[in-house]
Amino acid sequence: MNKTKALNMLGLAMRAGKMVTGEEMTLKEIRNEKAALVILASDAGKNTQKKIKDKSSYYEIPLLDVFSTDEISAAIGKPRMVIGILDQGFARKVQELILG
Template structure:
């Protein structure tokens, strides 16, 4: 059974409230559009470091989650390692679910 945070990510993607791709995620962080960044724990160390450092410097919350396969399945896309949530409501609900 899928965890609830993956269901919320899928809803946010269908609502077009998610940025995909490293460049778009970094751009969303810099422009303060990103409310939360979700990173797969099995992504490369370089990608993790780049995204977490940028999140820390712009004070954007981030979470490491299971793996890229589950993240990709939740979005219905192939090989996704990170997403930026652009909507405050989705970000708040995800933070609540990931904090448990």
């Protein structure tokens, strides 16, 4: 697992405009089936975790929960617990870096 490179990739996706941030925007993109990957902070609240995990599972969108809120926030420059990556290329690369 290469968390540092994966976090750098998240920052790049943010700057490229290939990401939505925040619970509501991410849920909207999950429902529209435009999210290629959902990243949920490992320290998010139980209700948030359940809501995001259930929606991701229902719409068969991969979900990673290996980063803390602080790590996600530092990578994208905004305090967020949930992000959705919209681009397949970025999503695939982040998954490769984390899952090996």
